[in-house]
Amino acid sequence: MILNRYEQMIARRYLLPGKGEGFIFLVAAISLAAVALGVAALIIVMSVMNGFRAELFDKIVGLNGHAIVQGYEGRLSDWQRIASAARATPGVISALPLIEQPLMASANGRVEGILVRGMRPEDLRANKIINSNVKSGSMATITPGSGKVAIGSQLAQALGAYPGSEISLISPEGRDTPVGSVPRIVTYTVGAIFEVGVYDYDKAYVVMPMEDAQTLLMMGDQVGMIEIQVSDPDKVGDTLASLNSVVRGKGIVVDWRQMNSALFSALEVERIAMFVVLSLIVVVAVFNILSSLIMLVRAKTRDIAILRTMGASRAAMMKIFVTVGVTIGTLGIFAGVILGAIFLYFRQGVVDAIQAMTGQNLWDPSVRVLADLPSKTDPVEVTAIVVTAIILSFLATLYPAWKAASTDPVQVLRYD
Template sequence: MILNRYERMIAKRYLLPTKGEGFIFVVAGFSIGAVALGVAALIIVMSVMNGFRAELFDKITGLNGHAIIQGYEGRLDDWEQIAETARKTPGVINATPLIEQPLMASANGRVEGVLVRGNTPEDIRTNPTLNANVKAGDLRAITPGSGQVAIGARLAEALGAYPGSEIQLISPEGRSTPVGTLPRIVTYTVGAVFEIGVYEYDNAFVIMPMRDAQDLLLLGDQVGMVEVQTSDPDKVDAIIAPLQSIVRGKGIIIDWRQMNSALFEALEVERVAMFVILCIIILVAAFNIASSLIMLVRAKTRDIAILRTMGATRRAMMRIFMTVGVTIGVVGIMVGALLGAIFLFFRQGVVNFVQLVTGQNLWDPSVRFLSELPSKTDPLEVTVIVLVALLLSSIATFFPARRAAATDPVQVLRYE
């Protein structure tokens, strides 16, 4: 929208308060605030939702891979051949054996349910998700035959264990006696404590070398599953499709979407719903802009009539009032983007402050899955939010501007 010199001068004058127009300016200020709050809320909510998905995806697939080939009854025969075939499949980066078994753990007179994971020594040493979140101890101590394990931070708190403590793992697969099967109880030393940031992992995982897990569970040379890492998680279905014929009759293949389908689908539905709901805030702000412009047009009816008699065209009046309304919208968008950025930068501090003031735990990891409020801002989504806010502001501005352009100077100045 190109304005000439006098149009810019008039638009600037209408944007600033003059005597007797303080109320109109206050309404315009509320409009700017409403747009700012709507834009800020959208940016904050969408960034947090994206952060949730990204954090959960990275940590879940970092420990479980993009897909698993799971044997029937928890045992996978010929796993070496299956893993080798998977590694040769186009799009597969790596395939490693894995054992997972729910057991009981005991320490200091406390008993907790745990999920024992048997990984290869190489996987324990090189797994980036695990190695980046060690809080105490050393993963290098977790070697076959060492009798040492790594446990989650919240499990360590529940058992009162720390590096150097002893814990007992209780397996129902024990030796048979005349009075029945006796549980198998094996003592291990805690070699490391990790905190992934996902409550379920930190509260239950006990990680040990593959060989030790096989001995504990009496599996011999068998494993429970093969973990598969792919080059493109979004195309995991197509990548692992050739493995279906090899696994048939021995087990099933489950990708990361199936393992966490309810969680990720709920996040996606909530993300769309929040976008639509928060757009309503911007729509309300757009109505405020329209209200302030309508009041401005009514207050400036005589000025408009005089400008028309001096040669100003209807289009010039349209441009002037469209500029006023769009400027209010743009200022609100800029303020909202700044507020959103500030909130996201200090997001965890804000959460902690609110918890301190209210005395309520707003971020219970057992409910929220993650230990801290995540954030990941998508520039494309921010662009869409800005464009939506600008579009709604422009639409709300159009009708008052059209009313100003339709002013008949003869009717207004007839009795002047």
């Protein structure tokens, strides 16, 4: 919208408080602040929700792959042939054998439920999720036959374990005796403690070499599953469709959407619901712009009439008041983007400060799943929020601008 010099001058004049117009200016300032808060709230919440999904996806996939071939009864024979067939499938990046078995762990008189994870040494060394999050000890000590394992940080805390301490793993599949089956108990040394940032994993995982896991669970040369990584996670079902015939009768193929369908579906529903609810803040702010412009038009009725008698057109009046309203909205949007960026940058510090002031644990990893408040800002999403807010601000200006343009100078100035 192009304004000439006098239209720009009048628009600037109406943006600043005149004599006796402090209340109108206050309403306009409140409108600007409301737009800023609405835009900031949308950007913050959507970024946090995106961060939740991205962080969970990266860490879940980093430990469990995009799909697994799960053997019946937790055992997969002839896994070498299945792994080779998976690697030969177009779109598959890797296919790694794994063992995962729920057991019990005991240390210092404490007992916890765990998930034993057996990995080949080369696969364990290549796993960035685990190796980049070692808190103490060294993953280099976790070698076949060493009797050492790596455990999650929350499990270490629950058991009172540390690098060098011993933990006993209890398997229900033990040896048979005349009085029944006796659980198998094997003692290992803690070689490393890791923290991937997902509470459920840090509370349960005990990672050991594949050979040690096969010995502990008396599986021979069998494995429990094959972890598969694909090039396009969103098309994992189509990519692995041909693999179903290879594993038929031996196991099933389960992708990341099936393994975590409830979690990701809940996040998506919550994301949409939060967007709709917080968008109402922007709508309310836009109504404030509408009301402030209506008040401004009423206060400037005589000025508008004089301008009309001096030759100002209806279109000029429309442009002036549309410019005033859109300027208020744009300044609020700009402030909201800055406010949202600042909050997201200091988000964890803000959470910690609120926890310190209230004495409440607002971010319990056992409830929130992740150890820290995540964030991932989508530029396309931010652009959509900004454009939507600008459009709403523009629409809010049309009625007051039309009323200003419809002012009849004869009626207004008749008795002046």
